[in-house]
Amino acid sequence: MYYIGIDLGTSATKLLLVDESGKIENEVTKEYPLCFPHPGWSEQAPQDWWNACVEGIPELLKGFDKEQVAGIGAGGQMHGLVALDAQDNVIRPAILWNDGRTAEEVDFLNNEIGKHTLSAYTANIAFAGFTAPKILWMKKQEPENFAKIAKIMLPKDYINYMLTGVHSCDYSDASGMLLLDVQNKCWSKEMLDICGVGVEQMPKLYESYEIIGTLTEAAAAQLGLPMGVKVAAGAGDNAAAAVGTGTVGDGSCNISLGTSGTIFISSDKFGVDPNNALHAFAHADGGYHLMGCMLSAASCNKWLCDEILKTKDYAAEQVDITDDKLGNNHVFFLPYLMGERSPINDTNARGTFVGMTMDTTRSDLVQAVLEGVAFAIRDSFEVAKSLGIDIPRSNLCGGGSKSPLWRKIFANVLGIPLDMVKTEQGPGYGGAILAMVGCGLYSSVKEATDALVEVASTTEPDPALTARYEARYQQFRRIYPCLKSLFPELQ
Numbered sequence: 001m002y003y004i005g006i007d008l009g010t011s012a013t014k015l016l017l018v019d020e021s022g023k024i025e026n027e028v029t030k031e032y033p034l035c036f037p038h039p040g041w042s043e044q045a046p047q048d049w050w051n052a053c054v055e056g057i058p059e060l061l062k063g064f065d066k067e068q069v070a071g072i073g074a075g076g077q078m079h080g081l082v083a084l085d086a087q088d089n090v091i092r093p094a095i096l097w098n099d100g101r102t103a104e105e106v107d108f109l110n111n112e113i114g115k116h117t118l119s120a121y122t123a124n125i126a127f128a129g130f131t132a133p134k135i136l137w138m139k140k141q142e143p144e145n146f147a148k149i150a151k152i153m154l155p156k157d158y159i160n161y162m163l164t165g166v167h168s169c170d171y172s173d174a175s176g177m178l179l180l181d182v183q184n185k186c187w188s189k190e191m192l193d194i195c196g197v198g199v200e201q202m203p204k205l206y207e208s209y210e211i212i213g214t215l216t217e218a219a220a221a222q223l224g225l226p227m228g229v230k231v232a233a234g235a236g237d238n239a240a241a242a243v244g245t246g247t248v249g250d251g252s253c254n255i256s257l258g259t260s261g262t263i264f265i266s267s268d269k270f271g272v273d274p275n276n277a278l279h280a281f282a283h284a285d286g287g288y289h290l291m292g293c294m295l296s297a298a299s300c301n302k303w304l305c306d307e308i309l310k311t312k313d314y315a316a317e318q319v320d321i322t323d324d325k326l327g328n329n330h331v332f333f334l335p336y337l338m339g340e341r342s343p344i345n346d347t348n349a350r351g352t353f354v355g356m357t358m359d360t361t362r363s364d365l366v367q368a369v370l371e372g373v374a375f376a377i378r379d380s381f382e383v384a385k386s387l388g389i390d391i392p393r394s395n396l397c398g399g400g401s402k403s404p405l406w407r408k409i410f411a412n413v414l415g416i417p418l419d420m421v422k423t424e425q426g427p428g429y430g431g432a433i434l435a436m437v438g439c440g441l442y443s444s445v446k447e448a449t450d451a452l453v454e455v456a457s458t459t460e461p462d463p464a465l466t467a468r469y470e471a472r473y474q475q476f477r478r479i480y481p482c483l484k485s486l487f488p489e490l491q
Contacts, residue, residue: 001070003439004057005425005432007237008076008156010034010044010096013052015060016425018432020441022452024425025064030056035093040100043093046082046158053159057223069225071211071435072163073232075240075427076156078176081134084151084161091145094155095134102133105140109133109178113194115276121190123182123272123280124175127341132178135195152201156234163231164213167203172239172289174205175281182282183270206233208240208284209437209445232438234431235284238264238291243430245395245421246453248285248446253391255377255410255418257400261297263380265290265389277343277383284434285445290389292342292380298400300335300351300369309362318370318405320363326409327468331355331364332476333372334483342380344480348487354479370406371469374413375476381414393417396459397424407459413473415466422456 002025005016012031016024030052035043061069079097084090095101109118109126118125126133131154139146153161154177157169174180174187179195179202181188187202206212211230220227234240238256242264247254250268255261270288272280283289296303305311336349353368384391396418400406411418423429433448442448 001441002064002068003070003432003435004060004072005428005430005435006053006072006074006076006156006159006234007426007428007431008049008074008159009237010077010098013049013056014428015053015056016428016432017060017064018429020436022423024423024429026060027425028056028060038101042096042099044080044096046090046094046155049155049159050162053162054222057225061224066225069229071230071232071439073431073433073435073438074156074159074234075237075431076154076159076173076234078154078173078236078238079129079131080155081131081138082153082155082158083138083145083149084153085148086150088151088161091148092142097129099134100128102128102137105133105136108136118178119272119276121188122178122180123270124178125276126178130176130178132191132195135197139196149197149201151203152197153203157203160212160231160234163215163219165216166213168206168212168233169203170206170208170233170235170284171282172208172284173234173236176236176279180282182280182288185282207286208233208235209286209434211438230435230439232431232434234434235427237427238262239281239284239289240427240430240434241397242266242289243284243433243445243449244426244428244453245397245424246449247395248283248449250287251390251392253394255394255396257298257373257396257398257406259297259299261294261373261377261398263292263377263384265384265391267389271387271389273383273387275343277345278380279342284430290384290387292377292383294335294373294376294380295339295341296335296337296351297373298398300333300337300373301366301400303337304366304369315403317363317366318403321367321405325367326412327465327472329364329367329371329472330357331360331368332479333365333368334480335369335372335376340376343383344379346484346487348491349480349484350487350490352479352483370409371413371472372476373400374406374410375473377410378413378473379477391416393419395419395421397421397426411459411461412465413469415461415470417461418459419455420457422454
């Protein structure tokens with residue numbers, strides 16, 4: 001049998017065809033546009049997502065027996081507001097995760113409702129990307145559209161609706177709406193009241209691996225699939241990617257070095273840090289997770305090389321950074337080129353080099369950037385450890401992880417082994433695994449990932465180097481507090 005994994009991204013949808021052994025038999029990518037109607041706004045037409053599936057799935061299945069497709073699972077971009085009317089028509093373009101129009105609403109939620117109250121209701125505080133502030137914005141700025149809302153959904157849930165006719169949402173994706181009581185896995189009546197919506201306007205909640213239904217007659221005809229194909233609830237992109245890398249079960253960790261950076265820590269038990277420095281979300285395996293998100297990770301190295309050093313040969317810039325230089329660099333870099341989310345939550349923070357002298361070299365700056373990103377991820381790592389979470393090792397993925405030097409820096413800054421998995425297909429592979437569990441091929445997500453996800457290589461920390469980086473990290477963590485009050489004055 002085959003399983004289709006859908007990775008509903010911001011710029012494209014990636015489709016995977018996976019067999020029972022976990023082998024990826026085929027993949028297809030369909031791109032679509034982003035719309036920026038005003039500075040700082042980011043929107044997309046949900047129909048474009050569905051069109052990508054309608055065009056891509058028949059192409060994905062070309063040369064394969066369509067009757068052997070058993071299930072579909074999706075991982076998708078989180079937080080986006082998809083509003084449907086009573087006839088299930090899309091009311092307005094979806095407001096996406098990276099949309100920044102909700103500053104006033106975030107301020108209202110965090111300062112008038114209060115962070116402590118929000119955390120009590122949802123285990124999280126408000127960020128501009130979350131869904132609840134978008135609802136408040138729509139209520140104030142587009143009251144006619146707001147009055148039409150019959151269902152509020154997230155991007156991958158719209159795809160699931162088009163597949164099955166079911167209004168659904170899984171707990172992991174719902175966690176990022178600021179509308180879910182994460183600990184008790186139910187919609188927060190208090191938050192719905194604050195936003196002026198009723199529970200009947202919200203989709204039914206599911207575990208990520210649960211089956212929400214089968215293909216409708218119309219969807220089956222459009223996709224060229226049998227109507228009996230089952231559809232799993234799916235997950236938010238980070239939770240789905242964690243499943244795809246085997247980051248499930250208590251204490252399992254995944255670090256992603258993409259344009260942004262995340263540290264994703266799986267836990268069997270619900271937990272939230274007192275300062276809400278990390279997001280406390282439900283996980284796709286049925287448990288929970290903490291997640292730290294830094295806004296600029298591999299993009300810091302790209303910025304330095306592309307814009308300052310005027311080169312695209314990133315590997316060449318790392319050649320002169322020899323082992324004897326690691327942990328001995330006199331230059332530090334704060335990787336806050338776009339402000340920062342976790343754990344400092346400071347939109348005014350900025351990228352900063354500290355400690356440069358007349359003998360500072362080009363490679364010192366490159367090394368400082370690589371180390372600064374690792375130190376910033378460790379900030380979130382330390383918050384998780386302060387909650388009593390033991391993190392003995394971690395997976396590492398994303399474009400930045402392809403650098404052996406950066407892997408070595410991360411392993412020694414964190415002081416733990418870092419594993420690279422053989423199949424790095426992110427949310428789409430995780431979605432396919434969730435479909436396998438929903439269809440009964442495996443009894444749990446953990447059983448599935450134990451069987452399907454294999455480690456390709458491991459980077460071990462060196463005790464002497466770890467000790468040198470420990471001293472450097474203790475210096476690094478003192479820099480931002482010294483500059484915090486200055487950053488707003490520089491805007």
